[in-house]
Amino acid sequence: MGGRDLIDELYDASYGRLVVQMLALCGNQADAEDAVQEAFVRALLHRERLAHADRPEAWLRTVALNQLRNHWRHTKVARRLLVQVPGPRAGLDLGPDHVALVAALQQLDATSREVVVLHHLAGLSVSEVGHQLGMPEGTVKSRLSRSRARLAGLLDDQHDDREVEPRA
């Protein structure tokens, strides 16, 4: 398999999940959708690569992640190659806590953010995250631990701010 059947299945099953993962990474739904759509366009362009991938969704995620990681859309050449899917985008109706969570994630350093997203949202094990990011498992664990603590602190601060705000 490697044609539309595989991609159809992946598209139905993975698109939304990947967008949410990329949203957590970049904090911007439009950029997240662009990155995921770019991944699927590449999949359509290179069906044989996807067909030979052990884990097609991981392949797509890596492509999408690389788009965000490299800030590729800022290059002159790449701008001409942007995915152009017409029509308005529907914004996700994130609750206030989750808006705060996405905002807090953006305050982590990029590596920690990737560790958190790959582990918690993509469901990769610690060793898989380590393999993908090229870091020892111990480092992944410490990054996760520190990131959780940092997120908790950031969200607590925001919670406190919201409570203080009415009095200001």
Add this chain to the structure above:
Amino acid sequence: MPDVTELLDYTAQVRRPSLDELERVAVRRRRRVATAATSAVVAAGLAIVLATAPLGTRGASPAPVAPEPSLTRSLPPDPRIPTPPPPDRTTGPFPTLTPEEIRSHPDAEAPRNSIPVTAAPGVAARVWSVCLADCSRDTLHQEGELQEALEVSSDNFRTGALHPIGATGANISHVIGDWFVTDGFAGATLVGSGGESRTLERGEPVVVTEIAGPLVYGVQGVAYVDLEARVLHPIESPDGSLWDWWGASDSWFWGSVSLADETGRWTRHGLTWRNPDGSFGVRMLPIGGGRSGFQMPRTGVPGTMAAIDFGWPRMMHISTDYGATWEVRETPLDTLSGSRLPPDWRSWPRA
């Protein structure tokens, strides 16, 4: 504090465009890759990897076949040549212009950059273009909206020959002597400064075990030109593009290259770049197989490129002089996914 995994609850809210729409984008992409690459090539002055040795898997190097010259020197723009008025819609359809009509069009854009060939003084190519409508991001996928013609010269454009590129653009690479290859979705063609053109057939992908030439940049990426058989062979790696310009996404044109062994397993990685004179440079680095452990940070400085080897300890191979010299630095962990080369990298310990 909300749990990070709660974000997955929003998965069902994400609205997908139809996959057919993405398929259409992919089709347009196949076309536009050629156009965009042409622009990149011209803007950057990209030319060639020109070497006399054959690809490792290709056997003896064939002697280039010089097609019989049949000179058809191009004339200066003729004001009598009628040029069609621009369409009043951005959707076309757009007329197909001849190379001469493109160059003499009132809206023709003079080539800002040419493709010089260091190995052959006087040999150069440049692209004339005319935009028949808007040519913005929103409309550029309209076929025929942007039309281009290639001018090839062997005497620094005192004379030159115009060649069609096709409505969807083409990649342009120098091959040998005053010969260039244009490769677009309309096909691949060998073109010369005397106006000659020879069609190239598309061949089977080949796996490269050594870097050699002649190589060109084509619709399917870097390709090997078998001049004797007039066949263009795309170069493949077992798990993706052999050449990865996207990985760098930098302010100048450089990227990665990966070599495979006979079984198709990656064995080495390196960097490739465009020199100021338009030629390619290639440097294989002591980074082994396993692409997941290799990344390229953006440098933002022409001539400066770096590859981070995600081994342990993490190492960065960097050159600041177009590959003339290289150094290896022990790299902090937090540069893992940094998309920009940190300004303080010189303070990192030498390996």
